[in-house]
Amino acid sequence: PAYAQSAKAFVTQSGFYTNGPKTIILTHAKANEPFGIIDLDTRQNVFAGRLTSGRKSPTADITGYAAEFSALKKNGYYAIQYKGQNLDSFYIQPAVYHALSAGAIKSYYYQRASMPLLPQYAGKWHRGAGHPDTIVYIHPSALGDTHPAGARIKSPGGWYDAGDYNKYIVNAGITMGTLLTAYEDFSGYYDTLSLNIPESGNGIPDIINEIIYNLRWMLTMQDTDGGVFTKCTNAAFDGMVMPGITKDKRYVVKKSTAATLDFAAVTAQAARIMKAMPGLRQLSDSCLTAANKAWQWAIKNPKLYYDQDAMNKQYQPAITTGGYGDKKLEDEWFWAAAELYITTRDTFFLNYAQQYWQPVYDLQGWPNVGMMGCYTLLKHATAVALPESFVSQLKQRLWQLADEYLAVQNKTAFATVMGYNAANYSWGSNAVAANQAMLLIKTYLLNGQTKYVHAALTNLEYLTGRNATEYSFITGFGKKTPMYPHHRPSAADGITEPVPGFLVGGPNRHAAAQDKCVYNSLVPELQYTDAACSFASNEIAINWNAPLVYITGAMESIKYQ
Ligand code: 9MR
The missing domain is CATH 1.50.10.10 (Glycosyltransferase)
Structure with missing residues (x-):
């Protein structure tokens, strides 16, 4: 149908930092075609650029073309234009998160x-x-x-x-x-x-x-x-x-x-x-x-x-x-030993931390807390004079994961770290995106390389609208946000707006089978429904909000502005 052919813009609904990177993804567009940015207050064209070549989603029939305009560093209210149409509007301003x-x-x-x-x-x-x-x-x-x-x-x-x-x-x-x-x-x-x-x-x-x-x-x-x-x-x-x-x-x-x-x-x-x-x-x-x-x-x-x-x-x-x-509790032993060591400085716990360290610990999540211990040890490594060889093992693993994320960020339709394989879309996938961003920021804090912050921002923008569903996944924050989260007070309080500030679980490739709600699409990155019945894609949870807290606080502290 004709409507499916018209270009669409996928853009963070939180806005862009004055001095930050700025990317909007277009679909149903063509490589290398011109796009423009118009200032909606003055009606002036303020930026002209060309789309990148298309990037196909690894998990869906979606091709994204990036409109990149980081050089535009003037605060204001703008729209992205393509083929004479204003596709979407957004702000450039300080403190956007x-x-x-x-x-x-x-x-x-x-x-x-x-x-x-x-x-x-x-x-x-x-x-x-x-x-x-x-x-x-x-x-x-x-x-x-x-x-x-x-x-x-x-x-x-x-x-x-x-x-x-x-x-x-x-x-x-x-x-x-x-x-x-x-x-x-x-x-x-x-x-x-x-x-x-x-x-x-x-x-x-x-x-x-x-x-x-x-x-x-x-x-x-x-x-x-x-x-x-x-x-x-x-x-x-x-x-x-x-x-x-x-x-x-x-x-x-x-x-x-x-x-x-x-x-x-x-x-x-x-x-x-x-x-x-x-x-x-x-x-x-x-x-x-x-x-x-x-x-x-x-x-x-x-x-x-x-x-x-x-x-x-x-x-x-x-x-x-x-x-x-x-x-599997090696990672829990390791995390507990790491925290106890840094707090007490008792080498008894350092020995345990070294014993339980495994270079395969993966992205943090409720069953995987190894990287939590890694973060703490690296943060305090100098203060406690952590053995050099141990420090380099910890760093190596962190760098390795961070560099894997950097390597895939341009291999997804939305040019985000999130979404490079279907396994990313599990129960609580939005926390995968947020935790990946946290890992990248941790890397930046240790080595000072801003490319890791830029990569983290791609995932924060994923969460706030630069994704296939077009939702900003946080209740009350964005133009199109979840209205029916699986959250008992929000469902039962008789108030139209859900309780604000919650990150919902997000697309989950098994969601339909798990909660039996009605889904418009079973494609992994689109298997999300804004319905209260959907505990497998639209629930809220304290462990999902926590990395969102971390990455938004990080962005506000690191300050692109
Ligand atoms: O976040 C949990 C997810 O990793 C599991 O796959 C899922 C099924 O066991 O459970 C999720 O946690 C839920 C918890 O069991 C009960 N409170 C709501 C949590 C979020 O859905």
Whole structure:
């Protein structure tokens, strides 16, 4: 049909930095044809260029032609013109990711369990408290010889994991590690970033205030013996209702090695960062004690995997909420040892870190935390005089991954690092894009080469509209954004706009088979639907937002402007 033949522009909906790289992708265009940029205020043509040759998507029948106009460095409101048509409009201005950075952090406030969200902080998304978690039963899988049957603990606070109302330590682990790392890398930016949350103005940076809300919950999840319960959960997912409506029993479930090591890593890192902050000395000390206890428990219980199906054959009630089961724990050992070493400088932990380092650790994600340890060790390598040979092994792996990403960024239709193979489009693919960008920024922070920041920006632009679906994947941020995320409060609150600041999971090549929603396309990079039923492509989750926080904060700190 004729409409399919007309040219289309794919452009970040967040705008371009004054002095940053500027690329818009056109489809249904031709190589080497002219394009122009027009200033929409003055109606002047301000830039003329030619499209690149076409790049075909490795996973779809899409060919993209790049319109590159980085030389245009004047703030303003513009449109891209092709064959006499204005295809799309955009801004060039400073601080284009500042609002998104703040919004992405603020989303964690909206995920707070056990407290009401008041209108002065939450605006029209104010709501009552849900899930007090002051009475939480120790599930039979977790009683062991530590607790009598029917025992209960308190485990209030923390963030809901995602679109559901449960709280999982493994996923909180990578989330908290990423957020703490954002602060460690860009404290100058975050120190003055105010989020209008209840703690604002207390002398602590708001990103840390928000992190503390979840940290205090995590501390409640440590059992007296040092082991950490895997999750605080209902037996089955709540319906699509507001928090506070359901009153199902809550459980803490089986202590596991993965949860305990992730907990050790996070509490060790938090102890280091919070130590010097006003009024946080005690919290820092408690975190370090907790980290050490967790480590010791893991040493005694190195193979307690969380296998929900196996557990359900043995214990009642069956638990059917998120599993986050992980059977490969070398990377968790490595991450925990790395954080404990940098915080304590005790070579005992350095030995473990060296023992558990493997040069195959891949992009970070909830089951893969090896690179988290790598980042921390490299960041502090000089301060702790990390052995040179170890440093070079760590760098080699990081460089290798970063250079793989650089090598593919021009092999995708949208000239983004994201999308070079179908496997990128897994459940939570948007976090793959965000985590790749974080890895690239980490590389830049270590070697100062701006090509890595440019590559990271391609993925941030992917997330904000430069992708096959044309969505800016963050609720409330962009011109075309998800309106029906799989997020219980957004679905149930009766407010048209979803709760803002959340990155949805994104295209997933198995989504239709997994959630059985209706999809317009099964092509990997288009298998996304903005429907509340779509937990496999349109859910939100704390671990997906965290690298978005990292990369937007990074861009605002590195400053193209
Ligand atoms: O992010 C998780 C993804 O990697 C898994 O493939 C998927 C299925 O097990 O689960 C995702 O995590 C979900 C969790 O289990 C429960 N809360 C919502 C999470 C995001 O969909």
